[in-house]
Structure formats: structure tokens, C-alpha cells
Amino acid sequence: MEDVAARAGVSRALVSLVMRGSPKVSDQRREAVLAAAEELGYRPHAAARSLAQRRSNTVGVVVNDLHNTFFADVADGVHEHASAHGFRLLLNAVWRRDEDEEEAIESLLEHRADAIVLLGPRVDEAVLVEAAASVPIAVVGRHLDLEDIDVVINDDVCGAELAVEHLVGLGHRDIVHVDGGRGAGARFRREGFERRMVGHGLEPRVLAADYDEASGVNAVAQLIEHDALPTAIFCANDLSAVGALDRLEGHGLTLPDDISLVGYDNTSIAGLRHVSLTTIHQPRREMGARAMQMVLERIQGSRSEAARDVIEPELIERSTSGPVPTKRVPS
Amino acid sequence: MEDVAARAGVSRALVSLVMRGSPKVSDQRREAVLAAAEELGYRPHAAARSLAQRRSNTVGVVVNDLHNTFFADVADGVHEHASAHGFRLLLNAVWRRDEDEEEAIESLLEHRADAIVLLGPRVDEAVLVEAAASVPIAVVGRHLDLEDIDVVINDDVCGAELAVEHLVGLGHRDIVHVDGGRGAGARFRREGFERRMVGHGLEPRVLAADYDEASGVNAVAQLIEHDALPTAIFCANDLSAVGALDRLEGHGLTLPDDISLVGYDNTSIAGLRHVSLTTIHQPRREMGARAMQMVLERIQGSRSEAARDVIEPELIERSTSGPVPTKRVPS
DNA sequence: GTGAAAGCGCTAACAG
DNA sequence: CTGTTAGCGCTTTCAC
Numbered sequence: 294m295e296d297v298a299a300r301a302g303v304s305r306a307l308v309s310l311v312m313r314g315s316p317k318v319s320d321q322r323r324e325a326v327l328a329a330a331e332e333l334g335y336r337p338h339a340a341a342r343s344l345a346q347r348r349s350n351t352v353g354v355v356v357n358d359l360h361n362t363f364f365a366d367v368a369d370g371v372h373e374h375a376s377a378h379g380f381r382l383l384l385n386a387v388w389r390r391d392e393d394e395e396e397a398i399e400s401l402l403e404h405r406a407d408a409i410v411l412l413g414p415r416v417d418e419a420v421l422v423e424a425a426a427s428v429p430i431a432v433v434g435r436h437l438d439l440e441d442i443d444v445v446i447n448d449d450v451c452g453a454e455l456a457v458e459h460l461v462g463l464g465h466r467d468i469v470h471v472d473g474g475r476g477a478g479a480r481f482r483r484e485g486f487e488r489r490m491v492g493h494g495l496e497p498r499v500l501a502a503d504y505d506e507a508s509g510v511n512a513v514a515q516l517i518e519h520d521a522l523p524t525a526i527f528c529a530n531d532l533s534a535v536g537a538l539d540r541l542e543g544h545g546l547t548l549p550d551d552i553s554l555v556g557y558d559n560t561s562i563a564g565l566r567h568v569s570l571t572t573i574h575q576p577r578r579e580m581g582a583r584a585m586q587m588v589l590e591r592i593q594g595s596r597s598e599a600a601r602d603v604i605e606p607e608l609i610e611r612s613t614s615g616p617v618p619t620k621r622v623p624s
Numbered sequence: 625m626e627d628v629a630a631r632a633g634v635s636r637a638l639v640s641l642v643m644r645g646s647p648k649v650s651d652q653r654r655e656a657v658l659a660a661a662e663e664l665g666y667r668p669h670a671a672a673r674s675l676a677q678r679r680s681n682t683v684g685v686v687v688n689d690l691h692n693t694f695f696a697d698v699a700d701g702v703h704e705h706a707s708a709h710g711f712r713l714l715l716n717a718v719w720r721r722d723e724d725e726e727e728a729i730e731s732l733l734e735h736r737a738d739a740i741v742l743l744g745p746r747v748d749e750a751v752l753v754e755a756a757a758s759v760p761i762a763v764v765g766r767h768l769d770l771e772d773i774d775v776v777i778n779d780d781v782c783g784a785e786l787a788v789e790h791l792v793g794l795g796h797r798d799i800v801h802v803d804g805g806r807g808a809g810a811r812f813r814r815e816g817f818e819r820r821m822v823g824h825g826l827e828p829r830v831l832a833a834d835y836d837e838a839s840g841v842n843a844v845a846q847l848i849e850h851d852a853l854p855t856a857i858f859c860a861n862d863l864s865a866v867g868a869l870d871r872l873e874g875h876g877l878t879l880p881d882d883i884s885l886v887g888y889d890n891t892s893i894a895g896l897r898h899v900s901l902t903t904i905h906q907p908r909r910e911m912g913a914r915a916m917q918m919v920l921e922r923i924q925g926s927r928s929e930a931a932r933d934v935i936e937p938e939l940i941e942r943s944t945s946g947p948v949p950t951k952r953v954p955s
Numbered sequence: 956g957t958g959a960a961a962g963c964g965c966t967a968a969c970a971g
Numbered sequence: 972c973t974g975t976t977a978g979c980g981c982t983t984t985c986a987c
Contacts, residue, residue: 304973339734340671341964344979359696368690369719381731384715388700400712403670506896539898565837567870635957672980675963
């Protein structure tokens with residue numbers, strides 16, 4: 294910095310001002326400083342700056358599963374909103390194991406991130422609470438009700454109800470829900486399904502499964518084996534729906550003529566023409582942006598009570614759902 | 625730190641040693657220090673440490689497209705190898721625009737990452753060269769031949785040849801390549817295709833396209849329109865192959881009975897049962913680990929010439945490729 | 956193992 | 972705008 298100051302013929306303090314983008318510097322000197330910095334290959338030292346400044350202008354993001362494009366989209370939203378407000382992201386992807394997640398959080402705390410946004414975390418609530426003691430925390434995609442932790446979720450109950458409503462509107466009465474087990478939000482999707490089915494005087498058949506492709510395949514295989522295929526299936530997420538789709542087609546059924554299928558999440562897979570799955574959409578980018586906004590408010594101190602945003606999902610109709618067949622296909 | 629030392633009844637220097645995991649501390653005192661730290665909620669300050677230590681123990685990773693699970697897998701490999709060697713990752717995902725990529729690199733330099741690994745970067749070579757002047761750099765997935773920059777790529781020419789070989793072995797003689805335009809490695813895939821086709825005395829038909837689904841759809845639509853469907857299609861990546869697949873099926877063709885299709889990358893989409901695409905596999909995690917290993921060698925100073933790893937791809941046979949049909953289907 | 960001193964590269968506060 | 976002083980939280984070195 295001293296060298297830059299010398300070369301630009303100004304004081305060290307002035308260089309500091311320029312590097313911080315202060316407005317109280319004449320354009321002329323500013324350019325001189327920038328030129329000198331360029332020539333000398335000078336680059337501000339982020340660590341030194343955040344040490345002196347006592348803030349890092351960085352928010353940490355912990356992505357539970359980088360392979361899930363759902364979270365990638367949410368991260369997009371966080372990033373956009375963050376950079377619009379001068380914050381840098383410190384992404385910390387995590388692979389499966391819970392300990393990794395704890396470590397990622399610890400790492401972000403050591404880096405003194407000004408806030409942390411968690412995407413679909415599976416870690417113990419206690420860990421989150423402890424972290425929240427030292428930094429603002431927002432969580433996306435997990436139903437949490439903790440003091441000091443902001444939350445952005447979609448209304449899973451409502452989403453499931455949308456699916457049921459859609460299918461019932463098409464004349465379906467025999468609908469099976471392939472659930473998401475212990476997955477995030479799965480409990481609520483199941484709940485919404487059951488509630489709305491009962492509301493329509495229908496029997497809510499639920500098959501225990503998980504959030505992956507194999508679960509969908511197995512669930513349908515089971516239905517076929519017991520000769521218990523419904524006229525419509527509502528899967529707890531898109532991945533299991535794709536599995537179900539495959540098994541159904543493998544059984545010689547045509548969608549939506551013989552049977553209807555609805556997924557959840559509207560991931561990019563659902564949108565592939567080859568799949569074209571009717572599904573429930575969550576505004577992912579927006580959810581990420583909201584979470585960022587929440588921690589921003591905390592950083593600026595404009596809010597101190599926990600915030601909780603429940604976002605309305607939306608049904609996307611594609612080619613796997615249609616009117617109930619007039620007669621049942623032999624299974 | 626002083627507080628911790630006081631509470632543990634030791635010196636400040638000793639606390640420092642413990643926090644750095646030095647082996648020259650008696651277990652007894654170590655535990656006392658850790659306990660005190662725990663009770664006081666003390667956490668080492670990463671910025672202060674890297675300032676004093678003049679190294680961050682952090683390697684930066686720039687991921688070109690978070691939505692591409694291909695890169696997510698590579699990042700996995702980098703992460704694994706990095707944490708095995710005590711390095712932390714500073715992920716910096718980027719969204720489409722080249723400027724973002726430059727900014728990401730700049731940011732990592734400011735954070736004094738000990739090295740940078742770029743995944744499928746599109747940025748100008750000049751930017752990379754300049755960055756390489758201040759820190760070791762490794763690039764995955766882009767054919768680069770620069771002094772001071774390490775590279776990990778798969779042998780795209782070979783991969784394309786594998787595809788041709790596979791199809792020719794199944795009796796196909798009329799094969800079209802839907803190419804990847806300016807995408808990473810696309811030129812070489814095209815080259816491999818052409819070379820091997822010519823080697824077999826066959827005419828290499830190539831259709832200009834890109835690395836996305838729409839390209840695949842359009843390419844096939846074009847072939848159909850001109851009544852020029854081959855018996856097999858080799859797409860430059862899985863995404864365009866899925867587009868092609870859809871359009872082919874939409875045209876009433878059955879795979880592989882009526883026509884064969886091969887993709888590239890073996891992304892998770894190709895593996896979905898519903899898709900089950902024959903494709904070319906690249907060992908993604910391994911490629912990431914290799915790149916990390918390369919910068920590690922640079923950091924440790926055990927190598928100074930540029931390294932270049934070319935990894936052999938592999939054909940994964942699934943259900944979209946089969947023997948050439950005995951008679952042509954009406955198109 | 957301790958204690959002291961110096962310094963990493965920057966920001967902050969203030970008098971001039 | 973300059974110049975100075977102080978300090979962010981830690982590591983490093985070195986004599987003890």
C-alpha cells in the first residue's frame with residue numbers, strides 16, 4: 294500500500310480510501326491511485342481488511358447437497374441478492390454426512406462471516422441455535438421454529454393440497470401418495486395429501502418411501518404386485534416421480550391416458566420434454582433472495598425477532614396428468 | 625486468546641500452539657486449553673491467522689455452472705482431496721457471465737487463496753495467465769496449453785472415437801454427430817468423430833448445435849424434415865441427447881430398435897432408468913482430485929513445470945443403442 | 956514449556 | 972486531502 298501511495302504521489306490514507314471506494318476522493322487522484330495499483334499488481338488483502346474492519350462483508354452459505362439442482366437454484370437467488378448489497382458469498386458445499394455440515398458452519402464462523410444461510414440443513418437444531426448466538430442465521434427448506442433463526446419454506450401442506458385438488462378436479466378418486474419419509478418437508482406433504490383427500494371423502498392411501506428414484510420404482514412395483522394400482526399417483530418429489538414414471542411405462546401403461554402422475558419441486562428434470570412431469574413449483578431463486586434479505590435485516594439491525602416466510606407453491610401442469618380413464622386398465 | 629490462557633492457567637503462546645494442533649503440547653494442558661476455549665466460546669479468527677501466517681490453508685474453486693451436476697461431481701473430488709490434506713475450500717460459483725468469473729477469481733486472489741482450481745472456465749486465457757502469476761492454478765475441462773497452468777481434461781477425441789466404434793460395431797454405417805458448438809471440448813469430440821468415421825470409410829455427417837436440450841430437439845427435427853435420419857446419432861453431450869431422444873420418440877421411433885443414440889458425460893440424467901442413455905463416462909471425482917493434487921504439488925514446491933493430465937473416458941452401454949435395424953423405418 | 960517483542964496489511968480517528 | 976497513532980487477533984522468534 295505504501296508503494297502504491299508512493300508511486301501515485303499521495304498518502305497511504307488516500308490509497309485506503311480509494312480501495313474502499315470512498316466517494317470523498319477527487320476523480321483525478323482516484324485514477325492515479327488505481328493506475329499505480331494496477332502497475333504494481335497491488336491487490337487489497339481481504340483478511341487484513343476484515344481484521345481491521347471487524348466485518349467480512351461476506352455471508353456464508355451452506356448447501357446441503359450440491360448435486361441437487363434445487364439448492365443450486367436457491368443459491369443463485371442468495372448470490373444475486375447478496376452481491377446487489379455488496380456482500381460476497383462464501384459457499385460451503387457439503388456432502389451427505391452431518392459432521393461435514395457442522396464443520397462447514399464452524400469454518401464459516403471462524404471466517405467471521407457476517408451471516409450464514411443454510412440450504413436444506415440436516416444438522417441438529419442445537420448446532421444451529423449455538424451458531425445463532427454469534428451470527429444471524431437463516432434457513433431455507435426446513436421447518437424450524439426457533440428463536441433467533443429466520444426461516445424460508447414453501448407451504449408443503451398447501452402444495453400437496455394443490456396436487457390433490459388438481460387430480461380430483463380431473464375426476465380421480467383413487468389416489469396414492471408415495472411419500473418422502475424423513476426428507477425435508479415430507480411430513481407436511483403427506484399431511485396435506487391426507488387432509489385434502491379426507492376433505493373430499495376419499496381414502497388417502499400412502500406408501501412409505503424416500504426422496505429418490507429407487508423409491509418411486511419400488512413403490513409402483515409394490516402397487517403392481519398387489520394389483521392395487523390407483524388411477525393417479527402423487528409422489529413426494531420429482532426424483533421419486535421419475536422412478537415411478539419409469540416403472541409405470543415399463544408396465545405398459547401410457548400417461549396420462551392410463552394413469553396420472555404428479556411430482557413435487559419442479560426440478561429441471563421435470564421440465565425435460567422427455568419427462569414432462571406435472572409437478573408443484575417452488576420459487577427457488579426468490580426463496581434464496583428472501584433468506585438473504587432476512588439476514589441482511591439482521592446485520593443492519595433493523596429487525597430482531599425471528600422471521601418466518603412461508604411461500605405459496607404453484608401447480609405446473611405438464612403431460613403426466615389427465616382425466617381419469619373411463620375404465621380401468623388390466624394390471 | 626488471553627482470556628483462554630488465563631482460564632486454562634497457561635501462557636498465551638501455549639494456547640496458540642494448541643489451536644494450531646501442534647504435537648509438542650502435553651495432553652493434559654491441551655485438554656485444559658480446549659476446555660477453557662469451549663467454556664468461553666472462543667473460536668480462532670481465520671483472518672487474523674492467515675494474516676500472521678501468510679497463508680490461508682484455503683484453495684479457491686470457481687465452478688462455472690452450479691446447475692451442471694457434472695461440475696458438482698468434480699467439485700466433490702476436489703473437496704475430498706483438499707480436506708484430506710488440511711485445506712479448506714472456498715467455493716465461488718458463477719452464473720453464466722464471463723465477468724462474474726473474472727470477479728470470482730479476483731475475489732479469491734484478494735482472499736489470498738493458496739491456489740485456485742477452475743472448473744470449466746470460459747474466461748479469457750489472459751486472465752488465467754495473469755492470475756497464475758500470483759498463485760498456482762489448475763483447470764479442469766478446458767483444453768489449455770499455457771505455461772504455469774495445470775490442466776485436467778478427458779480425452780474428448782478418444783471419447784468420440786469410442787462412441788463411433790461402439791456404433792460401427794453394432795453395424796451402423798450412417799451416423800450423424802450433433803455437435804457442441806463452442807462448448808468445452810466440443811471441437812475435439814467433433815474431431816474424434818470425423819476421424820474415426822473416415823477411418824472406417826464412412827461419411828461423417830455433422831450437425832451444428834450446442835450443449836443443451838433444445839439443440840438436440842432442433843437437430844433431430846431438422847433431420848426429420850429433410851428426411852435424412854441416420855441409423856444412429858452421437859450427441860456432443862447428454863443434455864442434447866435427451867432432447868434428441870424426446871424428438872425421436874415423438875416421431876414414433878423406438879430406441880434402439882429403430883435408431884440408436886449415444887450421449888457424452890454420463891451425467892445423472894443419463895442414468896435415470898426412464899432415460900437410460902448410452903453415453904461416454906468421465907471419472908469426475910477423480911478429475912477433481914487430480915486437479916487438487918496438482919496445485920498441492922505447486923504449493924509444496926515439488927513441481928514447477930506445467931502438468932497436463934489427459935484422462936481416458938469410457939463407454940457406458942445402456943438402452944439407447946443397439947444393432948442397426950435391418951430395414952429403414954419410414955421417416 | 957513461558958514471556959516479551961515484533962509484525963502480518965489494513966482501517967479508524969483525529970489533528971492539521 | 973495528509974500524516975500520525977493505535978489497534979484488529981494471531982503467529983513467530985528467541986531468550987529463558
